[in-house]
Amino acid sequence: MSVLIFAELEEGKIKKTSLEAIYYGSKVAEMTGGETVVLAIGEADSAELETAGAYGAVKVMHAGGQELKEANIVAYADTLTSAATQIGAKVIVTAKSSLADAVTARTAGALKAGVAGNVTELPDLSNGFEVIRSVFTGKAFAKTSINSEVKVLAIKKNAITPEISGNKAAVEDFMAPVSEEAGKAKVIKTLKETGTVSLPEADLVVSGGRGMKGPEHWQPLLDLAEALGATTACSKPVSDMDWRPHHEHVGQTGVKIAPNLYIACGISGAIQHLAGVNSSKVIVVINTDPEAPFFKAADYGIVGDAFEVLPKLTAAVKALK
Amino acid sequence: MNILVCISSVPDTTAKITFKDDNTTFNKDGVTHIIGPYDDYALARAIELKEELGGTVTVLNVGTAETEPQIRKALAIGADEAIRVDAEPTDSFFVAEQIAAVAKENSYDLIMMGRETTDYNSGVVHGIVGQLLGMPSLSPVMELNIDGNTAKISREIEGGKEKLEATLPLILGCQEPIAEWKIASMRGIMTARKKPLNVRPAVGEGLTSVSSYSLPPEKGDCKMIPAEEAEKLIDLLQNEAKVL
Ligand SMILES: Cc1cc2nc3c(=O)[nH]c(=O)nc-3n(C[C@H](O)[C@H](O)[C@H](O)COP(=O)(O)OP(=O)(O)OC[C@H]3O[C@@H](n4cnc5c(N)ncnc54)[C@H](O)[C@@H]3O)c2cc1C
Numbered sequence: 029m030s031v032l033i034f035a036e037l038e039e040g041k042i043k044k045t046s047l048e049a050i051y052y053g054s055k056v057a058e059m060t061g062g063e064t065v066v067l068a069i070g071e072a073d074s075a076e077l078e079t080a081g082a083y084g085a086v087k088v089m090h091a092g093g094q095e096l097k098e099a100n101i102v103a104y105a106d107t108l109t110s111a112a113t114q115i116g117a118k119v120i121v122t123a124k125s126s127l128a129d130a131v132t133a134r135t136a137g138a139l140k141a142g143v144a145g146n147v148t149e150l151p152d153l154s155n156g157f158e159v160i161r162s163v164f165t166g167k168a169f170a171k172t173s174i175n176s177e178v179k180v181l182a183i184k185k186n187a188i189t190p191e192i193s194g195n196k197a198a199v200e201d202f203m204a205p206v207s208e209e210a211g212k213a214k215v216i217k218t219l220k221e222t223g224t225v226s227l228p229e230a231d232l233v234v235s236g237g238r239g240m241k242g243p244e245h246w247q248p249l250l251d252l253a254e255a256l257g258a259t260t261a262c263s264k265p266v267s268d269m270d271w272r273p274h275h276e277h278v279g280q281t282g283v284k285i286a287p288n289l290y291i292a293c294g295i296s297g298a299i300q301h302l303a304g305v306n307s308s309k310v311i312v313v314i315n316t317d318p319e320a321p322f323f324k325a326a327d328y329g330i331v332g333d334a335f336e337v338l339p340k341l342t343a344a345v346k347a348l349k
Numbered sequence: 350m351n352i353l354v355c356i357s358s359v360p361d362t363t364a365k366i367t368f369k370d371d372n373t374t375f376n377k378d379g380v381t382h383i384i385g386p387y388d389d390y391a392l393a394r395a396i397e398l399k400e401e402l403g404g405t406v407t408v409l410n411v412g413t414a415e416t417e418p419q420i421r422k423a424l425a426i427g428a429d430e431a432i433r434v435d436a437e438p439t440d441s442f443f444v445a446e447q448i449a450a451v452a453k454e455n456s457y458d459l460i461m462m463g464r465e466t467t468d469y470n471s472g473v474v475h476g477i478v479g480q481l482l483g484m485p486s487l488s489p490v491m492e493l494n495i496d497g498n499t500a501k502i503s504r505e506i507e508g509g510k511e512k513l514e515a516t517l518p519l520i521l522g523c524q525e526p527i528a529e530w531k532i533a534s535m536r537g538i539m540t541a542r543k544k545p546l547n548v549r550p551a552v553g554e555g556l557t558s559v560s561s562y563s564l565p566p567e568k569g570d571c572k573m574i575p576a577e578e579a580e581k582l583i584d585l586l587q588n589e590a591k592v593l
Contacts, residue, residue: 099506102485105476126464126472126505130488130522133476136442142556143441145471158560165467167366169563176442176556182471213485213502213515220509228507232592256593274491274526275505280362280467281386281525289592300362303467306565310590312582313571323571328585332576344580348587 029060032117034108034132035080035088036125037070039222044229045123047083049183051190053121054084055150056181060119065089066197067111069096069104074199081197083190089115089202095210098218099127102210105134110204112139112178124182125228132180141178148187165280165303184307185228185286225259227278232258233287233308235278236266237301239294239315239334243271248338249293255345261285263295279304293334297322314338350404350495352395353455355448355462355474356423357385357438358416362467368562375562377415384419386530387463391521393528394493395461396427402495405429407457411438411447411551424541425533431546440555441469445477450552452482457518459500464489464522475522485515488522 033053035046042050054064066080066088077088091107108131112120120135122128124146136143146162148169158173162184227233234253240246253260260276267277278285280300286307293314295301302325305311313326314337323329330337360366361381369376384392395406408423410416411434420431434447452460460482465472472488479486491510492503495517502513505524533541574582587593 099511101476101487102479105480125507126489127507129465129472130476130486133441133473134480134486136473137445137477137480140442140556143471143473143477144557145469145473163469163562164360164366165470167565168368169565170469170559171561171563172557172559174557180473207483209479209483209485213487213513213519215511215513217512218506218509219511220506222508224508226507268526273509275508275510277525284470289586289590303362310586310592312586325568326571327569327590328582329571329573330576330579330582331573332579337576337579340579341583344583345593348583348593 029118030062030115031057031064031119031121032112032115033064033066033085034120034122034128035066035068036123036127037068037072040072041076042068042080043123045125045185048185048188048190049121049123050080050083050085052150052183052188053119055188056119056121059151059153063087063115065115065117067091067108067202069107071097077199078196081195082192085197088197088199090199091202091204093203095206098215100210100213100215101130102134102213103206104131106206106210107204108132109135109138111202118178120178120180122182124184128182132182136180139178140176141180142174142176143180143182144172144174145182146184147181148184150188162307165284166306167303227259227261227276227283227285230259230285231288232256233261233285233289234258234291234293235261235263235295236293237263237295238265240266245335248335248342252338252342252345255342263301292322293338295322296320297325350398350402350459351457352398352404352406352459352461353409353452353457354388354392354395354406354423354428355409355460356388356392356419357463357466358382358410358412358419359385359466359468362386372561372563382416382419384423385463385466387465387524389530390525390527391461391463391523392423392426392428393531394523395459396531397528398495407432409434409448409451411436411444413437417546420546421541422533424544425537426531427537430544433546433548434551435548436551439559440557441471441473442477443553443555445474445481446553447551448474448478449481452478459517460520461523464524472522475520479520482520484518484520486520487513487515489524490521491524491527493521493527
């Protein structure tokens with residue numbers, strides 16, 4: 029049973045979560061006895077794509093055509109469907125992301141494939157094909173069996189720790205016909221922060237809530253994030269009030285993240301906020317109120333004023349380096 | 350402008366998640382259900398578009414009779430009519446098939462829903478529906494305006510957003526800030542009772558099934574560091590937690 033991994037590219041490189049998905053896919057291929065093939069869509073050098081081999085891929089199908097320059101959901105999905113059909117893939121793996129959801133969904137529709145999202149462990153093949161996935165926005169797990177011939181798995185960040193080899197993957201150009209629907213939705217403009225790690229990919233996150241008191245007071249938080257090399261996030265009211273851009277909003281209705289470290293400053297820890305950050309490995313809470321509910325979900329806590337605590341932390345981080 | 354809004358019925362965001370029958374079933378006892386928060390955004394924007402451009406808003410739910418309070422609420426907020434496909438919504442493909450079956454019998458300019466449900470979080474129903482109907486699908490959509498036959502959309506991407514123009518008909522997975530959640534007025538609640546709610550049987554069957562559930566391990570104690578010694582935290586993160 030061949031396994032096809034849909035890998036996302038970011039500035040010409042395979043995203044870190046996609047590398048995890050490739051490694052996961054290679055383990056599934058080992059279990060089921062098949063090849064591990066990667067589909068990478070967009071611009072990238074062959075030398076970069078070869079590195080997929082270190083994560084267990086034998087082959088990378090590279091679709092770098094002009095009409096795939098923008099992340100066109102329909103065109104990406106058509107390409108993925110063709111690649112899966114061509115190699116006879118029975119399992120399609122991707123890192124969970126909003127783009128991957130939108131793309132693999134159409135492929136699932138085309139191939140009549142059962143989908144399991146937020147998968148946290150390798151499948152159990154002793155009784156069909158069963159996976160554990162995170163459900164209820166991180167509040168529970170569900171053992172799910174996928175009964176269709178083709179299966180789509182979206183892997184949650186940190187579900188597996190890759191062991192890297194010295195292998196290189198063979199890179200082949202791939203082009204597939206794209207359906208008419210692809211031309212019906214055109215990207216006009218992309219507005220994107222560059223040079224920062226995006227939230228779903230980030231290992232270190234520093235986040236601010238209403239306790240930061242206003243957008244003009246964000247500097248101490250940004251300083252700590254910069255010293256750590258962390259990505260910044262915020263609570264829902266903060267993005268609702270336009271203190272911070274919407275893509276920083278984490279929680280039940282925002283981005284769901286799973287960093288190694290989440291530092292929350294001036295955030296009370298409402299259940300809807302926790303839902304988006306409860307998969308973090310270590311949580312630090314800084315809050316003036318010792319009764320703030322967030323302390324119950326934290327590993328480390330400081331009862332204090334964020335504006336006094338943050339500069340101390342930044343200085344301590346700088347002293348490390 | 351005829352819009353189909355697909356809504357899920359999910360546990361309230363503050364509900365305690367527990368299981369029963371040997372961890373095989375979600376325990377609904379004492380749990381309030383709500384319209385999926387993302388679906389609620391889609392519904393709010395659909396009603397605004399109807400008010401601006403005319404037409405109708407139909408809500409569709411795949412669910413058992415237990416979900417009728419959420420459907421009535423959608424009607425009270427301003428949807429004109431409702432369809433309930435009478436089945437447990439246990440699988441993404443299955444739900445998408447029901448939506449596609451309803452959509453094929455009618456002609457909708459827009460099919461809107463949340464980017465994902467807050468119970469299973471798979472975020473794929475919109476895309477599967479798009480593929481089954483041969484229409485473009487976009488998600489997560491955070492702005493939507495209609496100009497004739499063109500939808501002007503902004504879609505959230507990691508670290509920013511993307512502006513798009515797309516020709517109708519379209520399938521959209523929505524999220525904030527596409528609109529503000531709406532609250533039903535007293536009059537809305539009264540008229541909702543008289544609006545049509547058609548129940549129909551399901552087609553096809555699911556491709557996945559859940560055999561058991563489990564809860565994450567309890568969080569250990571929180572280690573407190575005095576604010577005066579805040580810098581010690583960095584040492585602990587580096588040498589104890591080993592995350593730096
Ligand atoms: C359906 C639904 C979905 C939701 N989805 C989300 C979501 O996705 N994400 C989300 O975040 N919220 C979400 N919410 C909102 C959530 O319920 C809370 O209202 C929100 O998380 C509170 O944000 P906050 O912690 O920033 O603000 P507050 O609750 O106002 O907390 C501010 C905190 O800052 C502390 N503080 C004040 N001054 C200082 C200081 N100088 N230094 C340190 N601490 C200070 C205070 O003690 C307080 O604990 C949702 C709500 C609903 C109903």
